Amino acid sequence: MNAVIFDLQDGFDDDEVIIKIDGRQVFHKNRVKTDLRLGLADTFTAPTAGGTSTVEVAVPARSLSETFPLDSADSPHVGIAVCNNRLEVRPSRVAFGYA
Numbered sequence: 001m002n003a004v005i006f007d008l009q010d011g012f013d014d015d016e017v018i019i020k021i022d023g024r025q026v027f028h029k030n031r032v033k034t035d036l037r038l039g040l041a042d043t044f045t046a047p048t049a050g051g052t053s054t055v056e057v058a059v060p061a062r063s064l065s066e067t068f069p070l071d072s073a074d075s076p077h078v079g080i081a082v083c084n085n086r087l088e089v090r091p092s093r094v095a096f097g098y099a
Contacts (some may be wrong), residue, residue, distance in 0.1 A: 002050045002072040005043065007096050010034055011082030012041040012059075019080075020056040021048055021070075038098045048072040057087055 008017060012032045019027040026046035034041040050072060057080055058065040066087040070078065075091035082088075090096075 002048045003045050003076065004048055004070065004072045005045050005077050005095065007043045007077070007079045008032055008034075008041040009079050009081040009090075009096070010039050015059050015082070016061055017042075018056075018058045018060070019046070021046055022053050023056075040098050055089075057089070059087065 004021075006019065006027065012034045015032045016030045017027065017032045018025065027044055029042065032041050052069050052071045054067060055070045055078070056065065056067045059082065062082070062085070064082065064085070064087050066089055068089055070091060075093060077092040077095050079090035079092065079096050080087060081090070
């Protein structure tokens with residue numbers, strides 16, 4: 001069993017956020033808001049089965065959604081931001097830094 005660390009980053013403003021991995025809900029939270037001092041709204045760890053999984057991210061009130069493949073061994077960190085009225089997904093091999 002592998003795990004992925006998700007960082008909800010810039011652009012969240014009292015949003016409901018839902019994240020699923022392979023159809024299984026791993027995160028659902030209301031009132032997600034970016035701390036502008038850090039550029040971080042929330043962070044959480046979700047287990048994966050390993051190999052390539054399908055990740056779905058939704059911000060329903062803004063009609064935003066994104067679905068993408070993720071290899072948790074190759075990219076154990078994922079940054080998600082709202083920018084220009086769309087979701088940006090940033091898979092990474094290394095953890096993100098915040099000031």
